[in-house]
Amino acid sequence: MISATLALLLALSPVAATEIPKNFLLIERDARKKLGPMQVDEEGYTISDKLTAPLELNPCHRRRATDLGRVAARTITHWTSAPSGSSEQLVLYKSPRAAHTALTSLRADVKRCARRSSPSQPRLRIQWRTSQAKAGDEAVGMGYQTRQGGSVNQTITGIVARRGSALMIYTTDEGFYDPGRLTKNARKMAVKVCQLPGVC
Template sequence: MATVLVIGSLMGGTSAAHAGTTEIPKGFLLTERAAAAGPVIADEEWWEISNSLSRQLALNPCRTKGKPRDGRVAMRTITYSNSAPSGGGEQLVLYRSTRSTQAAFRKLRADLARCPRRATTKSGSGFGYVGKPLRVGDEALSVAGHFHKRGKRDREPAELGIVARRGAALFVYTDVGNGLGAGRKIVNQAKKMTKKVCGLPRVCG
């Protein structure tokens, strides 16, 4: 899991795309309609919608705490879980400029290299992430989270994630407990958001 990633922008460009007054419209996220409707099976499914700017990114390899101060101006996080147990999430973060978004993406990429494995017991067991470049948006990562024990990681990932940047927007899709088959689903979600987010003012312009 100690893979060091060096990833360049796939589409280039560092011009500012000021999003200082941009808001995320109600119902904009791909899973928001389902989340607003609530659980199909009561006490078996749980949805949460949050517009808090103080949340960490849904992918947080170093378990960073505290309120981020990275230039974000709007944010919406949707989380889903069920009694299986499994779940997932969708997160959209708008920044004041493309440069701020690039910096946030670089920090996450660096955290993946800096904290590839987090030991949770004295025996060395724990959980950690590994990532690889993905051709989505301006730049993106495909991330897999694995349990590990005594230096060996489980073959099947326990968590999958996609983090992508498009202009002044950063978006994250995660899936927990559904195996490798969920990978295509969250990649497709990220691709859809890559196009959709440019409909917001000052994000891709």
Template sequence: MIKQALAVALVIGSVLAGTGVARASTAEIPKGFLLTERAASAGPIMEGEEWWEISNSLSRQLALNPCRTKKKPHDGRVAMRTISYSNSAPSGSAEQLVLYGNTKSAQAAFRKLRADLTKCAKQATGQRIRFLRHASKPLRVGDEALSVTGYFYNKGKRERDPGEMRVVVRRGTALFIYADIGNGPGAGKKLTAQAKKMAKKVCDLPRVCR
């Protein structure tokens, strides 16, 4: 009886330990963790003039999608939060944090983005005379980072101000993107500042920077 009781205790202990490990290894983005989350949770200041959206869906496309891929992603992500802002100007911005199961998956996701920027540098806009072209340059943020600027071309002539700006950073197992649409060239400094802040903050999450 004693041996049986000990055997049962060992089995139960193993199961509980396994459950604990599984829970501990589950990636999670704490509520309120993203930089724009407080403002997004508070909602619009001007009803009917601006809109916020918070999503934890793993199936969303990355906030930088040069090839406009629609296929549901299967790239090893385990947690994700996207915050989008838009207004009637029209202009908008986005903040997105993606956690991957390991560093290798995060590196692969960043590498694919870089390849897509080359493959799909020129995007159609639905107007024959107008298209969008992306250009990128490396940034010294996190483990690897890119600053991406998209300019509209009308009849082959580039418009003065950028139509889209993004900063993409990988730090450990995390990939995060800050995006701005339609707010002019000055938005670039803000995006870089946000990315630098998140590059430090994301290391507070378990197993991200190890």
């Protein structure tokens, strides 16, 4: 009788999440709304569930994902005519270890490719940096500046956090380098991903 009960409990126990529910990301409801005729020239969103999409923070400018163990992913990018842009990305892995390895590899990429030229504009220099951050089980702030002729062209600020087997990334190109302003979003998603089976 005990073994039959145990077998039933195992059958009913949640398995690891292999998909991300619709409207799960923080900006997803806005991203899925149909824009009016006046808005389409002012802003826009793209939503992708491609497993092979590179991480939104991508120091070595990889064209495809190189992290292993992904089971689901969603990337939302937002642009405005200001011009400005931001993004939100959630990647689910088969285990917390796989997610941790992905974050560790991302940190290593920042060191490996901290200073380099833009692939499309050789005269444009890109300089990456990292900083401490607190969200989820582990997190790091990171981003870069592009420089040309000694002047700063653009600053990208980001934060990447891990909670269980999930990795979440937030980026913006507005303002100065300050990952702390993205911590609230990362912490909110770090709580939310625990609603998904097997993540936490």
